[in-house]
Amino acid sequence: MPEPTPSFISRALRGSLGWAAAISTVHFVTGIALIVVLNMPPLTGFAAQSYAMEFVLAFVIGLVLSPLLLVPKGGLLHPLALAAAWIGLERWVAVDPSKLQMWIGPTIGALVVWTIGKAIWTRKPAVVIGLGVLVPVVGLLVPVAIDANRADLTPRPGAATAPKGAPDVLFIVMDTVRAQSSSSYGYTRKTTPNFDEMASEGVLFADANSPATWSLPAHASLFTGTFPSWNDANGETRYLDDKLPTLAETLLDAGWQTRCFSANPYISDSFGLTRGFQANDKAWMSGTSGRNFSFIYRLLDATPFGGVDDKGGATVIGNIRHWMAGRPADGPPQFVFVNFLEAHFPFQQLPTEFLTSYQDRPISELREANQIAFGVQFGRQLSPQEFEQIHQPLVDMYDGGVRYTDYLVGQTLDIWRKAGYLDNTIVVVLGDHGESMGEHGAFGHVTPVSNEITRVPFAIRYPAKIRAGSRVEQPVSTVGTMATILDLADVHAPGVSQVGTLMPGLQGEEVGKPILVERFEEHMMASRFAPGTANGHGPLVNPHGRFRTYRSGSYKLVEHSTDGNVVFDLSKDPGETTNILERDPYAADSLVAELDDWQRKLGLPDLDAPIDAVKKMPEDLSNEEIEALRALGYME
Numbered sequence: 001m002p003e004p005t006p007s008f009i010s011r012a013l014r015g016s017l018g019w020a021a022a023i024s025t026v027h028f029v030t031g032i033a034l035i036v037v038l039n040m041p042p043l044t045g046f047a048a049q050s051y052a053m054e055f056v057l058a059f060v061i062g063l064v065l066s067p068l069l070l071v072p073k074g075g076l077l078h079p080l081a082l083a084a085a086w087i088g089l090e091r092w093v094a095v096d097p098s099k100l101q102m103w104i105g106p107t108i109g110a111l112v113v114w115t116i117g118k119a120i121w122t123r124k125p126a127v128v129i130g131l132g133v134l135v136p137v138v139g140l141l142v143p144v145a146i147d148a149n150r151a152d153l154t155p156r157p158g159a160a161t162a163p164k165g166a167p168d169v170l171f172i173v174m175d176t177v178r179a180q181s182s183s184s185y186g187y188t189r190k191t192t193p194n195f196d197e198m199a200s201e202g203v204l205f206a207d208a209n210s211p212a213t214w215s216l217p218a219h220a221s222l223f224t225g226t227f228p229s230w231n232d233a234n235g236e237t238r239y240l241d242d243k244l245p246t247l248a249e250t251l252l253d254a255g256w257q258t259r260c261f262s263a264n265p266y267i268s269d270s271f272g273l274t275r276g277f278q279a280n281d282k283a284w285m286s287g288t289s290g291r292n293f294s295f296i297y298r299l300l301d302a303t304p305f306g307g308v309d310d311k312g313g314a315t316v317i318g319n320i321r322h323w324m325a326g327r328p329a330d331g332p333p334q335f336v337f338v339n340f341l342e343a344h345f346p347f348q349q350l351p352t353e354f355l356t357s358y359q360d361r362p363i364s365e366l367r368e369a370n371q372i373a374f375g376v377q378f379g380r381q382l383s384p385q386e387f388e389q390i391h392q393p394l395v396d397m398y399d400g401g402v403r404y405t406d407y408l409v410g411q412t413l414d415i416w417r418k419a420g421y422l423d424n425t426i427v428v429v430l431g432d433h434g435e436s437m438g439e440h441g442a443f444g445h446v447t448p449v450s451n452e453i454t455r456v457p458f459a460i461r462y463p464a465k466i467r468a469g470s471r472v473e474q475p476v477s478t479v480g481t482m483a484t485i486l487d488l489a490d491v492h493a494p495g496v497s498q499v500g501t502l503m504p505g506l507q508g509e510e511v512g513k514p515i516l517v518e519r520f521e522e523h524m525m526a527s528r529f530a531p532g533t534a535n536g537h538g539p540l541v542n543p544h545g546r547f548r549t550y551r552s553g554s555y556k557l558v559e560h561s562t563d564g565n566v567v568f569d570l571s572k573d574p575g576e577t578t579n580i581l582e583r584d585p586y587a588a589d590s591l592v593a594e595l596d597d598w599q600r601k602l603g604l605p606d607l608d609a610p611i612d613a614v615k616k617m618p619e620d621l622s623n624e625e626i627e628a629l630r631a632l633g634y635m636e
Contacts, residue, residue, distance in 0.1 A: 008066075008069060008070060011066075011069050011075075012062075012063060012066035012069060013063075014121075015062060015066065015069065015075075015078050015079065016058075016059045016060075016061075016062025016063050016066060017059060017062070018114055018117055018118065018121075018128075019058055019059075019062045019079060019082045019110070019114055020054075020055045020056075020057075020058035020059040020062060021055065021117070021132045022110040022111070022113040022114040022117065023054065023058050023086060023106065023107065023110035024051050024054045024055040024058060025051075025110075025113060025132075025135055025136065026106050026109040026110045026113060027050075027051075027054060027106055027295055027296070028047065028050070028051045028054075028135075028136060028139055029135070029139055030106065031047060031050065031293075031294065032047060032139045032140075032142060032143060034293070035047070035143050036142065036143055036146060038238065039238040039239060039270055039271065040143075040265055040270060041143075041147060041265050041268045041269070041270040041284070041285075042140075042143040042144045042147050043143075043265065043284075043285065043287050043290070044140050044143070044144060045285060045286070045287070046285070046286065046287025046290065046294075047139070047140060047287075048136075048140060049287075050287075050294050050296050050297065051136055053296050053300070054295070054296040057296070057299075058082075058086070061082065061085055061086075062078075062082055065078060065081045065082060065085070066078065068081055079111065079114055083107050083110070083111055086106075086107045086110070087103070087104055087107050089299060090103035090104070090106060090107060090295065091103050092299070092302065093295065093298035093299050093302050093371065094375070095292075095298075095371075095374060095375045095378055095380070096375040096378055096379055096380035097375075097380075098379075098380060098381065099379065099380075106295070117131075117132075147269070147270060150269060150270065160253060160254055160255045161255045161332070162254060162255030162256055162332055162333050163255075163490070165424070166255070166256070166332075166333040166489065166490075167333060167424045167425055167426050167462065167464070167488075167489065168333050168334045168335070168336065168416070168421055168424065168425040168426070169251060169256065169333070169334070169335040169336070169425070169426045169428075169485055169489060170336050170338070170412070170416060170425050170426070170427045170428070171247075171335070171336070171337045171338070171428045171481075171485070172337075172338045172339075172340070172409055172412060172427070172428065172429045172430075173219070173222075173337075173338070173339045173340070173430060173431070173432050174195070174340055174343065174402075174405045174406070174409065174429065174430065174431045174432075174457065175215065175264055175339055175340060175341045175342075175343065175344055175405075175431070175432055176341070176343040176344040176401075176431070176432070176433065176434065176435050176445065177192075177343045177402050177405055177431040177434065177435075177456065177457060178431060178433075178434025178435050178452055178453070178455060178456060178457075179208065179431070179434065179455040179456055179457050180434075180451075180452065180455065181398065181399060181402050181434075181435075181437075182195065182402065182431075182457040183196055184196045184199055184204060184457060184459070185206075185457065189358065189399055191399050191402040191403045191406060192402065192403070192406040192457065193406065193410075194406045194407065194409050194410030194413065195406050195409055195429055195457060195459065198409070198413060198427065198429060198459055198461050199429075199459035199461075200468065200469060201461050201463070201468045201469075202427070202459055202460050202461030202462060202463075202466045202468065202470065203459060203460050203461075203466050203467075203470035203471065203472060203506060204458075204459045204470070204471050204472070205458040205459065205472050205476055205502070205505075205512075206471060206472065206473045207455065207473070207474065207475040207476065208430065208455065208456050208457070208458035208475075208476055208477075208478055209454050209455055209456070209475060209476065209477050209478065209515045209517070209551065210431070210432060210433045210434070210453075210454050210455075210456050210477075210478050210517070211227050211228060211477060211478065211479050211516055211517055211518060212228050212234075212432075212433060212517065212518065212519065213433055213445050213446055213447070213448065213449060213453050213454070213517070213519050214235075214433060214445055214446040214522075215264060215266040215267075215432055215433070216233055216234070216235075216238065216240075216266050216271055216273070217233055217234045217235075217518070217520075218432040218433050218478075219266065219267065219273050219339075219432060220233030220240040220272075220273065221233075221478070221479050222247070222432070222478060222479075222481050222482065223240070223246045223247045223248065223273065223482065224240070224244045224245070224246055224247075224482065224495075225247075225479060225480070225481075225482035225483050225493070225495075225496070225497040225498060225499065226244060226479065226496060226497075226498045227479060227498055227516055227518055227602070227604060228518040228520065229518050229520075229548075229604050229605055229609075230496075230498060230602065230603070230604060230615060231244055232611070233271070233272065233273075234518070234519075234520035234611075235446075235519075235520045235521055235522035235523070236520045236521060236523070236611045237611060238271065239270075239271055239272050240271060240272035240273055240275070241272060242272070242275060244495055244496075245494045245495050246275050246276045247276070247335075247482045247485065247486075248260075248274075248275065248276025248277045248335060248337070249275060249276030250276070250482075250486065250491060250493070250494055251276075251335040251486075251489070251491065252276050252278065252335075254489070254491045254492075255332060255333070256332065256333050256334060256335040256489075257278060257331070257332050257333070257334050257335070258276055258277045258278050258279070258334075258335045258336075258337075259277060259278065259279045259280070259281075259323065259334060259335070259336045259337070260274055260277040260279070260280040260281070260336075260337045260338075261280075261281045261283065261316045261319055261320050261336065261337070261338045261339075262280075262281070262283060262284060262316065262337070262338065262339035262341075263283040263284045263286075263288065263289050263311055263312020263313065263315060263316055263339070263340075263341050264284055264289065264312075264339045264341045265284040265289065265290065267284070267337075267339050268280075268282070268284065277337070279323075281316065281319040281323075283312045283315045283316050283319060284312060286312065286315070288308055288310070288311050288312045288315075288349075289311040289312055289341050289344065291308065291346065291349070292345055292346045292370075292371075292374050298371070301346070301348075301349075301367060302364075302367055302371075306367075308349055309349065309350060309351045309352065309355075310342060310349065310350060310351060310404070311341045311342055311344060311349055312341060313340050313341065313342045313404065313405070313408045316338065316339075316340065316408070317408055317411050317412065317415075320336075320338065320412060320415055321415055324415050324416075324419055327419070338412060339432075340405045340408045340409065342401050342404045342405040342408065343398060343401035343402045343404075343405050343435065344401070345370065345373075345374055345444065346370050346374065347366070347369075347370050347373075347394060347397035347398055347400075347401055348363065348366040348367055348370050348397055350397070350400055350401055350404055351404065354400045354401070354403055354404035354407070355397065355400050356400070357396075357399065357400040357403050358396040358399050358400060359392075359393065359396035359397070359400075361393055361396075365393065366393055366397060368390075369389065369390035369393040369394055369397075370394070370397065372386060372389075372390050373390055373394055373443040373444065374444075376442070376443045376444065377443065377444040377446065377447070382441075387438065387441070390443075391437070391438045394437055394438070394443065395437050395438075398435060398437055409429060413427065423463050424464070425461075425462070426460070426461075426462045426485060426488045426489060427460065427461040427462065428459075428460050428481060428484075428485060429457070429458075429459055429460075430456055430457060430458040430459070430478055430481065431456030431457050431458070432456070433445055433453055433454070433456065434452050434453045434454065434455060434456055435452065435453065436448050436450065436452050436453060436541075437452070439452045439575070440538050440540055440541050440576075441538075441541070442541045446519075446522055447519075447522070447541055447542075447543045448540050448541045449517050449519050449540050449541075449547045449549050449558065450540045450541070450576055451570070451574070451576060454517050454549075456478065458476075458478060460484070460488075462488055465488055465503075466488075466506070467506075470506055472502065472505040472506065472511070472512075474505065474510065474511070474512065475512065475515050475551055476499075476502055476505065476511060476512025476513075476515070477499045477512050477513070477514065477515045477516065479498055479499040480497075480499035480500060480501060480502045480511065480512050481502075482497065483497040483499065483500050483501040483502075484501045484502045484503060486501075487501035487503050488503065496618060498602050498618075499512060499513065499514070514550065514595075514598045514602075515550065515551040515552075516548060516549065516550055516595075516598070516604075517547070517548070517549040518546075518547065518548050519546065519547040519548075520546050520611075521543075521544065521545060521546055522543070538576075538577070539558060539560065539563060539566045539579070540558065540566075540576060542560060542563060544562070545560055545561040545562045545563070546560070546561040546607050546608070547559065547560055547561075548595075548607050550591060550594065550595040550598070551570075552590075552591055552594055554569055554570050554571035554572075555567060555568070555569055555570070555587055555591055556568045556570055556576070557588070557591035557592065557595060559595075559607055561607050561608050565581060565588065565592070566579045566581060567579060567580050567581045567584070567587060567588045567591060568580065569584075569587075600616075600619060601618060601619045602618050603615050603616040603617055603618035603619075604616075
C-alpha cells in the first residue's frame, strides 16, 4: 500500500468529518423532532451532548476506515464501509430489531445527506460548512422557542398567610412502583422498609388504585382531584391546561410556599404539571432518565464505559438537602413535591448495591434483558425463549429499583426529621402507577390497564390527625389524594373534587369512589403496532383505542372503544385471565349501569367522545362551583 500523502490525509479528514456531520445530524434532527412531537421539555444540554459524542465517534471510525480511500473506488468504498459499520452498531442496540426502518433508516438518511453535501462541496464548500453548523444550532433552538411560547406558569403571589403552626406538606411519588412488589402489600422481598415504617406510623391504604397508566395523566389527576377524561391531560393532548386549580396553586393561595423536586421530565412546564410551584429544581435537565431513547447513549451503556448508576434520584436528594439547609426556621409552611424515578426503565441504571440486591448476573446480560423489554413497549414481539430469558432478570432489577426508590424516600424523611419538621408534616407517599413484569405477556406501562399497573402503594403520616397503625382496607382511588391533603391541612378545596377526602375511611365510612382507570390512545406508541396486535396477550393490553375500567366490590368492568366489554371477578381471578361476561351477564349489566350512573354524577364524557368535547355539567354541584367552572370556560 502506498505511503500516505497530504492528498490522502485531506480526503480522510473531509470524508470522516462529512460522515460524522451527516449521521450525527440525522440522529439529532430525529431526536429534536421526537422532543417536539411528544411535547417534551427542551433537554438542550442532553441533545447537544448526544450530538457531540456521536460526531466524535463517527469521525474516529471514519479515520480508522480511511485507508480504504487508497484502493480503487476508495471514494465509494469508504462511505459504504462507514454505513455498514454504523448499521452494525444500530442493530446491536436496536430498540426493536424486527423493525428494519428503526435501525437502518438513520444510516440511509445519512448517506443521502452525505451525498448531497459532497455534491455541494465541489462548488460551494462554505455552504456545506455553514449548514453543518446552522442545523444543530437551529435544532437546539426550536424546542427552546416552542417552550418559551407556552402558557406562562409563573405562580401568582400567595393570597393569604397560612395559619400559625400550619404543617408542611411533603408529597412523594414513587414513580412506577406497584403495590404487589412492595413489602407492605405482602411481597416476600423486603423492598420497601422505609415506606413500611412510615405507613406503620400513619395509615396504609391496602387497596389503592391509580386512575391512569403513566406519569402525565396520573400526576394530573393527583394534582387536580379529577379523572383524565375530565382534566384532559392524557396521551392525546399531552398537556394539563389551566382550567382547573392544582394542588400547588391551592396551597400557594392558602399561604404555603411551593417547591418541586423531580428528575422526571413529565413533571415540567412543558406538560403543565408544575403550575403553582414557585421553585422547581428541574433535575430532569441532565437527561439521565431518557438514555434509552438516544442511540449514542444506548451504545455507550452497552459498553464498559456506560457508568451512570441512577436516574437522577441522587441529584434530587442533594437538591433537597441543599434547600433545607438554607430554609429559615421562622418561614412559612412548605408544600414540597418529590418524584423519584428509580424503578423506571432502564432497570439496570442503579447503584451497584441496589442492582445486586436480588441477583448477581453479569451487567451485559442485564443490559440485554433491559433492551429487549424496552423494545416490547414499542412493538417488539417476543418468542417464548426470549420471554424466559428476560423475565427473571427484569423482576430482579425492578425489585432493586423499588428498593432504591424506597431508600431515597427514607433519605427524604430523614431530612425532615433532622430538621425537626417531620412530626408537623403531612407526609403522603404513593405510586403514580405500576409496571407490568411479564403479566399478560407485557412489559412496562402506558399500554396495559391490568392490576399490575393500576394498584399502587399509598400511605399518609400525620401524627396530629392520623393514629399510628391505621389501615383502610376498602379499595380507594388515588384521585382522592388532593382532597385528602387539603382536608388534613384545613384548606378549602376549590373547583371539583371527583373523589373526596379519604379521611372518613379511618372511621369505616365508604370513601375513595369511584375507582376508574382511563387510558387514552398514545398515538406515537400505538403506531409501532400493526392494527389488531397487542403488546402482550388478552383484552387488557391493546395499544390501540381507549380504555375505561370500573371496579365495584370484587368485580372489574373493562370497556374498550372498539373491542367492547370484559368483566373479571378479582376475588376468584386476581390475575385477570378469565372473562365472565357471558357466564354472568347480570353482574356485567349491573356494572355498566353503575358506571353510567357515575358518569352522569361526575359529568365524564363517553369513552368515544371527541377529545375537545365540552364537558357535561356534573350533578350535585353547588351554585358556587357551577359558576366557577363556567367562568373558567370549562363548562357550558
